[in-house]
Amino acid sequence: MSTDLITLTAAQTAAVVADGSASAVEVAQAHLDRIGAVDGRVHAFLHVDTAGALTAAAAVDAARASGATLGPLAGVPLALKDVLTQKGIPTTCGSRILEGWRPPYDATVTARLKVAGVVILGKTNMDEFAMGSSTEHSAYGPTHNPWDLERIPGGSGGGSAAAVAAFEAPLAIGTDTGGSIRQPAAVTGTVGVKPTYGAVSRYGLVALASSLDQAGPCARTVLDTALLHAVIAGHDPMDSTSADVAVPDVVGAALRADVKGLRVGVVTELGGEGYQAGVRQRFDETVELLTSLGAEVVEVSCPHFPYALGAYYLILPSEASSNLAKFDGVRFGLRVGEDDGNPSIEQVMGRTRAAGFGPETIRRIMLGTYALSAGYYDAYYGSAQKVRTLIQRDFAAAFDQVDVLISPTAPTTAFKLGEKLDDPLAMYLNDVATIPANLAGTPGMSLPIGLAPEDGLPVGLQIMAPAMADDRLYNVGAAVEAALLDRWGHPILEEAPTL
C-alpha cells in the first residue's frame, strides 16, 4: 500500500483521497515513511514537520468526511523550499545565519497551499539564499542526486527536485532566480516551471534578487506542475510586483497537449559549443519529435543572449547585496561575538555576517556592493539593466516569429559533487540557458527528454513562452511528455536506481 501511494502522481493522489480509497493521513504517513527510509542518503529535507503534516492531512480527511468538496490537490503531500516562510516552522534559506528562526507569518504561497488542503511535509535543502547550481552551498550539507548519490541534484532548489525524484513527495515548491527550478528539474529527471514574473506572489519568499525571483511548481508530470501552478498563482496585494491579471488556464493546456501547427523556435545561441554531446543528441531528437507531432520548428536567433550571463551576475549580486543586509543579528537569527571584548553593535554585525554567511554568499554580496558603488554604477549595474532591455527585445522579436522557444535546460547532465565548488565561473555557466527568461520575466519549463548516452543521466528540455502565456509551456510540455512516455513505455524515473 505504502509503496503504491508514493509512486502516484499528484493528480492520482488527489483522486484516491477524494474517492476514499486512501486517507490523506495514510498518504502523508507513506511519504513520511519514505523520507525516513531514504532521506539520510538524499538529504533533500532540512526540516520534516511530521506532526504538522499529519494534522493537515487529518483536516483534509475530516473535511471530506463532513461532505465538503475537496480542492484538486487536497491531501497531496508537498515539499516546500526552505526559502519560503511557514509560520512557526524553521526557515533557514540554507544559511547558518537563520538557523533556528521560526517566522511569525506565512508566505502567500504557503497560505495558498494550506487553503488548498495541500499537506506540507517539510522544508527542502537549497544553496544558501538560493545562490548556486548544485545545493553544495547549503550550510547544512549538500543534497544528493537520486540518480547517483555522488552527483549534484542541481541548484539552488536541489532539495525540492531531489525530494520529487526520490518519491519523498509528489509535489514541491521551488524558486527560480536564474534557473533554480528548471536546472534541478533537468538533472533529476523531473518537471519544473518558472512562471511569468509576477504570476506567483513573492510575499514571504526570502528575496535573493527581487526583480528575478519567482516561485514555481516541481513535480514528476507536466499535469501535476499545472495543478500546483493553478493553486499558487494569482494576484496578491502584498506583492506590489504581482500581476493583477487572470491566471492562464494551465491545467487545460496540460490536458490539451496538442502542438499541431504550433510554431517552435530553436534558439541558435543556446546550444552547440559548451553543451555536452548527449545533451545535444537528446535535444535534437526532441526537435524531430516535435516536428513529427505536427509542430513547425524553425531556428531563431537571440543575438543578445550571450550577454545574459554577464548581466545576470551583476543584477543578481547587486540586488542580493541589499536584500541580505537585513541579516545583521538585531531582530532575528544568529548573533555572534557579543561576549568577545566589549564590542559595538557595528562589530557584532560584522562578526555575525562573517560567521553566518558562506563563501558564495559573501562573494556575491561583495560583487554587488562593488557593482552598485559610486563610480561603478553606470559601467556595471547600469549596463546590465540595458542588456536586460536587449534580452527583452530579443524575446519580443522571437515571439513575433514563433509561439514558443526551446533549448536544452542545462549544458550538461549532473556533475560530481565538489567538481565545481571552488570555481565560481564554471558553476555559473550551468545557468547560461535558463537566465534569459529571468532577465526578461518570461516563463520557462524544464521536462525530461531522456538520458544522455554517455553517462545515463537525465537531460532536460527547456520551453520558453511570452510573459503571461504560461499555458503554452504546459501544452507543449504535455505533448512532448506524452509522446516520450509512449516511446519509452514508462516514466523516466523508473530508470533511476533503487534507493
Added chain:
Amino acid sequence: MADTPSITRDDVAHLARLARIDLPPESLDHYAEQLGVILGAVAQVSEVATADVPPTSHPLPLVNVFREDVVRPSLTNAEALSGAPSVESERFRVPRILDEE
C-alpha cells in the same frame, strides 16, 4: 571598463566594510582574485550597453500599484520579538552603538 578591472586586497577590505562583513585578513587576497575573475567575465555587458538603450529595472511594465491607507493587524509584541537574539523591556536589545548621536 575596457580593461579587466583589477581588485586589490584593499578594495576587498573596503567592500567588506561597506557590506559589514568582518572578513579575516587572510581571506582578502583570495576574494580579490575571485572577484577580479568574475568582474572580468561580466564586464562584457558594456560591449552592447550603448547610450541609446534604455535600462530596464522591472521585468513587468507595471506602474501605480498602491495600497489603501487602512490598518492591517500588526504582530503582537511577543511575536515581533520572538526571533530576536536579545530583548529587554519589550524592545530589541543591541550592544552599544558607535557612530553619531
Added chain:
Amino acid sequence: MSTHVAETVVDYDDVVARFDPVLGLEVHVELGTVTKMFCGCPTDFGAAPNTQVCPVCLGLPGALPAVNAVAVESAIRIGLALHCSIAEWCRFARKNYFYPDMPKNFQTSQYDEPIAFDGYLDVEVETDEGMRTFRIEIERAHMEEDTGKTSHQGGATGRIHGADYSLIDYNRAGIPLIEIVTKPVPDTGKYAPDVARAYVTALRELVRGLGVSDVKMEQGSLRCDANVSLRRTPSDPLGTRTETKNVNSLRSVERAVRYEMTRQAAVLDAGGRVVQETRHWHEDTGVTTSGREKSDADDYRYFPEPDLVPIAPSREWVEDLRAALPENPAVRQTRLKAAWGISDFEMASVVNAGALDLVEDTVALGSDQGAARKWWTGELARIANERGVELHDLPITATDVARVETLVGAGALNDKLARQVIEGVLAGEGTPDEVVAARGLAVVSDDGPLLAAIDDALAAAPDVAEKIRGGKVAAAGAIVGAVMKATRGQADAAKVRALLLERLGVTED
C-alpha cells in the same frame, strides 16, 4: 546634560561684515497617514514599544513593501503647494547603509527621481529697510520612511557615548516622511538666521494648512537639518558646508544657523578649512558639535527599488489635487491683512509666531482682531517660547481666548484678571469660566467693599487725599492704585476712580 564647550567663535556683526552665508535647508515632515508608508501598521504616537510592527516594517525575511496611496497623494499635494513640478514617472530607490534603527539596513527613499521638484516658497522677514520677501527655491520633495527609535542604556548620561547597550522600538520605523530640500539659498546676508526660521515657519504653516501632518517639532513630526556655508563674497564659489542636525524648534533653527556662521568664520579666520561633516545642535548649550565626517562610508549604493513599481501620477490626478488645494498661504495672508486692516509688518509677526490659524479662529469666534493678535503674538507666544513648545501645542485654544475676550468686553474681567484666567487655563484648571469660578476672579463691582477700600486708602495717605481735595485730580492715581492692590486687581479701575472723586466731592476737569 551635555557639557559641550563652544568652539572659538567670531562676533556675529563681524561675521556678516566679512562673509557671505549660504543656507540649505532639509526638512522632514512625518505624514499623518493612518498607516505606515509600506505596510498597514498604525502610526499612533506613544503606543507601547514594538506593538505597531509587522514583518514588513520589522524587515523580516520575505516581507515586501506596498505603497500607501494617501502618502503619495500627500507628497503630490505638498509639491503642488510649493509650486513644484510633479514627476510624470518616478521610482523609489534603496539607500544602503547599516544602522540598527533601520530594519532592512537600507532606507526605501527616492534618489534621482523625486516625485516633486523645482518649486519655491516666499517668506517675509523684517529687515532694516522694512519687510522683505525672500524666495526660497525648492530643489525637491521626495517620499521616504522613518527609522525606529533607539534608547541608550547604562553609562552616566543616557546618551549614546558611554552607553552600555541600546534598546530599539520599531513602532516609528516605516512611518512616511516627505523630505523637502531647498536649493542653496544665497543673498540673505545678516538675515540668514531669520530667513531660515521664517522658511521653516512658513513651510510648517503650509503643511499644516494641507492637513497632511501635525508638524509638531517637539514630537519630531517636523525635523530640520540646516546646511550652512560661508564665502568671502557673493561672487566666490560656494564654501564647504556643514549639516547641522537635531534642530528641533523654530528658535533653534535661528540659533543654530547663527552659531554655525560664527564658528565657521573663526575656523576660516584662523586659516583653517571647514570640514564637510554632520554636526549636532545642542539646545541647552547653544552650540554645535562635530558628528561624523563625510567619507567613503557614505557610498549609499542607491539603485531603483525592485520590490516597488514606478509611480506615474496621471495629469488628471495631479490637476484634481491642484484644484482641491486649500487657499495659498500668500493669498490668504493678503486677504486677512485687508480684512483686519493691518500692516505687512503686523501680518509677518503673526505668521512668524505661527499664530495665523489661531488668530483667525479667535477672530471668527467674535474677538476683535487686535485683541486676538495681542494675546497670541504677545503673552502666549512668550509663554510658548519659554516652554520651548509651539504655540499650537500650548494647552489653550482659540475658543478659550475668544471667551476671555468676551468676558473682558462685558466688563466681567479687566486686563489683569484676563491674564490670570489665561494662566489658569494654561495650568490645566479648566475652561476660562471654570478658572473664573474656581479662582473667584470676577471684577468687584459692589460699591460697599470698594468704598471701604477707598476709605482705608485715603486714611493711609492723608496728604494725597488733601491734594486731591485741593483740586490735584492727577494725584487720584495713587489712591486708585492702592485700592486695586487691596482688591487684588479684582476691581474696575475706572469705577474706583469715579467713586473716589465722588467721595471727595471733586469733579474731573
